[in-house]
Amino acid sequence: MLELYANVVVGGLLLGAVYALIATGLNVIFGVMRMVNFAHGELVVVGMYTAYLFWKLTGLPALAALPIAAALLFVAGYAFQRLLANRFVEAGQHVQFILFIGVALMITGAHAIAFGPDPRPIQGAAGFDVYRAVFLRLDAVRTQAALFALALIAALWAWLKYTLTGKAIRAAADNLTGGRAIGIRIPHVFAIVAGLGFACAGAAGALVAPLFDTQPYLAGDFTMIAFIIVIVGGLASLPGALLGGLLIGVAEALAAALVAPSMKSLFSYALLALVILLRPQGLLGKRSALG
């Protein structure tokens, strides 16, 4: 019995790490620019389709598509922010909502038109491999995905902490006017931030493509999970996104195992509501970040 639950929890942690990558991307966008990227899940699905196409065309595992998906989405994010979204940073949040919902619908529509609504599974070489450790059975694909996700998250954290641009981004997040006053090129910095956020989503998509059958309508779930994690973990808190991702991953895995797979999101939504009402800054966020 213990063995079963241990495996469920570990499986949840692994998937949660990838969720954390998705959430980190959203956290960066939402946390720095306060933009409500309701198309975030769609970006993950773009990553998924990229990986799927790559696998279809080359036969190589989806993992190899990771850099392509990330690069593609980085460019897309930079361009999108610079050309379009920068105008909306100061606009009211409901205007942003509508813009991003529109973008999300367009992306989903485009996917459905291009690939059809049917799920597209990827069969990889590592398909059903399992790593064993004591009584734990770790699905190979999940484990690889989790490791890469954690590596990417760590890389992003380090980049934000130690590079000049990274510091500029953190400065702009803390104090926008101050950032402008000392000469940080805000439009460029914001575009970089968007690029990074999109790239995280795309990379996560490539990681997740072998785990879920790619189809256009998965996007909504990813968007909601990303927002749930960002809010529960804490806005503008990168450790919060990681913690939140792992937490939600485990929670959903346990809910699926204990109750029913179709009910797994029930707990997440209840948690979202409770956090919004009682502790909106999330587990690791600061009250001041709420603004």
Next chain:
Amino acid sequence: MTGRQQAAAAAFLSVLAVLPAVADDFQLSVLALIFLFAYVGIAWNLMMGFAGQLSLGHALYFGIGAYTVAVLAGKYGITPWLGMPAAFALAAAAAALVGTLGFRFAVRGVYFALLTIAFSEFTRIAFEHWDFVGKTGGFFLRALGPDNRPLVSLRGGATFFYYALLVTMVLGWALSAALVSSRLGYYWRAVREDEDAARAIGVPAFRMKVAAAALSGGLTGIGGAWFGLLGGSLFPETVLGMRMSIDVIIAPIVGGLGSLYGPILGAFIVIPLNEFAKELAQHFNVNGLNFLIYGALLCAIVLFAPHGLWPPLARLLRLETRR
């Protein structure tokens, strides 16, 4: 209303009143859907315009209203004439709950929108596992027999629903118009402008916001009830899902939030566009075209006409409201 507005409205309604004489059943059913979403758009706008909060979870009230009337009629044979007030009451109560919690805890902006989604999605999943309403399999109303009396069962053919929903839309519009110039309307507009300043001159802001939310939810519930009667079947994914929440807001966003005519114009644009997209999609065997078109429309509105299409149209036809 200005003289010009009154004349235009009279002309518009006259045309609508006699349209069934020349339109076929399909066209009438599309128009009925237009009236329904215009009405729901007006209802949603009460929340947005007066409580000042964006609700992305209005499917919750739509669905509660739909299931209330359907279950009362389908399982207990209770006429929708009684079912509708029940639908209003339950949906209004749900909206009051969400509003009370949200406003009490000072939840704003994106957080409020996400709160509404959380409640709505939670309820959808719950309904999907609830035997009483048929779970994901759906809830079905009995097929209409030859002895059906539309004015009793509130179900009938295309012409019946056309007029029923036209009346509903007009009543919804009239109620909102009356409210705007009432004490409630003044208080609501004050709260929307500056809540603290409003409180300083005696406006009970919290009560007003909850009232706006409750009214918005209750009226939306009646819209949901009609939707159920119209289609004869309900699925949680449809009436309680996020897609419905988005469908609810598209017409008022496209038409414009600032006036009561915006949602009506919006519905007249969006619903036919959706039907057209569906036709195209079927014709070319392409799935998802209506998503693309909806998305493009929303983006276009946000970029080029953020206040909606009614203001420029009103200016063109010289139908603006003199302040």
Next chain:
Amino acid sequence: MSLLVVRGLTRHFAGLTALRDVSFEVAQGSITALIGPNGAGKTTCFNVIAGALLPSAGTVTFDGADVTRLPPERTCRLGIARTFQIVRPLAGLSVLDNVTVAALVREPTVAAARAQALSVLTRVGLEPKADALASGLTLPERKLLELAKALATGPRLLMLDEVMAGLRPAESMQIVAAVRELNAGGITVLLIEHVMRVVMAIAKTIVVLHHGEKIAEGGPDAIAADPRVIECYLGNLGRKK
């Protein structure tokens, strides 16, 4: 007879005590001024009295009733009206609509409220701008609107927060005259003011706050001569801290 009694009012914020054990009374029918250097806690005091803030300790009594924990909409209905230091018009509404909202506190119908609003606007001289959007007014006009809104609620105590700020002498004289007239008509006035000329001219009692504490209270002559008051405005000239 005291209309307003403030006892032991204290208000802490994280890292700052804005009010510390402040007590004073406002006599019915008087004009009382609350003065003090910037940051003395005057607006915080107003906020607590009006109900926009809860005190950490202390009580506020209005006409014998405890109003300490009542929210702004309730104190307004009881007869306490306040203006804001940075005026807060309901920008998207017309001037008339602004005042109508306020008048709805006392009037049972919208029509009656509109009539009352129009009468108040005439009284303060804003009637010509009744249909203009509040956002389109000049600063002096906005101040008058702020005053009109407060008046339309039918107050017994009118609390004015730096209503003269930013006005030229001629404009502030206009408001001074209006305040005198309102007071003559029976409205008690409590005002925060920095323009000493105005304070000395119209206030019967002056309460001085400094760093959240009351340091003096009395008539204009006594306050003008009080060394503690002079020191708090001019600082410790030549004296060691």
